Amino acid sequence: MSPAGDSVAGPPDDTLAGLFGRLARELADVVLVDSPKGTEYRRGARIFAAVDGGAAEVRLHPEVAEAATRTSHTTLSRRGPGWVCFEPPSVDTFALDRAGAWFLSAWRAAER
DSSP: OEETTOOOOOSOTTSHHHHHHHHHHHSTTEEEEEETTEEEEEETTEEEEEEETTEEEEEOOHHHHHHHTTSTTEEEOTTOTTEEEEOOSSOOHHHHHHHHHHHHHHHHHTTO
16 A cells, blocks of 8 residues: 555556546545555545556446446446446546546545
């Protein structure tokens, strides 16, 4: 485990992993946990996001998760209720905006 404030270089910001890494460094109380399956992001004891290759998963409020699944390249995650998986075929500014908003929403929800 490493605190989000580490100055370790990571993936470029134009990837989902790079975006999540940058946001995690900017937020309080985020701990990154690396595993063979990718990186999980925790706030306290709660996992609120994960990224593995070109797929990002976030834990959203149920009504937000339901709406999110109606957007392209987004499905329910196998992680459980409220989790969605976003796997765009290419990462453009629109994909980064959507993933960033969901990451921040998941981070806020993990405080509760």
